[in-house]
Amino acid sequence: MAPAAHQYTRERLCPLALPTAMRASLLVFAVFAVADYAAGDWLGGKQLTPSEALLLSLTAIHGRVFFAQFGLDSVQSWVAAVETVTSIFIEGTFVAMLMQRLFGR
Numbered sequence: 311m312a313p314a315a316h317q318y319t320r321e322r323l324c325p326l327a328l329p330t331a332m333r334a335s336l337l338v339f340a341v342f343a344v345a346d347y348a349a350g351d352w353l354g355g356k357q358l359t360p361s362e363a364l365l366l367s368l369t370a371i372h373g374r375v376f377f378a379q380f381g382l383d384s385v386q387s388w389v390a391a392v393e394t395v396t397s398i399f400i401e402g403t404f405v406a407m408l409m410q411r412l413f414g415r
Contacts, residue, residue: 331404335371338400342393343367349385356380366390371397 347363349355358366370390380386 331400331407334400335397335404338393338396339367339371342370342389342396345389345393346370346386349389353385355384355386358386367393370394 343360343364343366346366347358347360350358350363366386370393372394380390
């Protein structure tokens with residue numbers, strides 16, 4: 311029996327799921343890199359160059375920021391912590407979609 315026209319099937323959704331998750335990860339990476347730079351530039355945190363802000367954001371995605379460099383009470387530590395939690399959620403969603411696509415569930 312063919313699915314109704316208004317129903318979404320896995321074959322129609324999966325090709326869009328992986329690129330969407332990758333775009334979401336890149337967007338989070340870019341937004342938090344700007345937030346890290348702004349926290350140092352405008353909010354009194356440690357002054358970072360744009361390349362240092364990108365590196366900080368890239369390492370914070372997986373929770374590998376060393377808080378000793380900023381201190382536990384700094385704005386940049388909080389930005390990194392929020393980025394880590396957001397990234398873990400996106401990565402979990404990405405892995406779940408990938409598993410569904412690979413194993414057909």
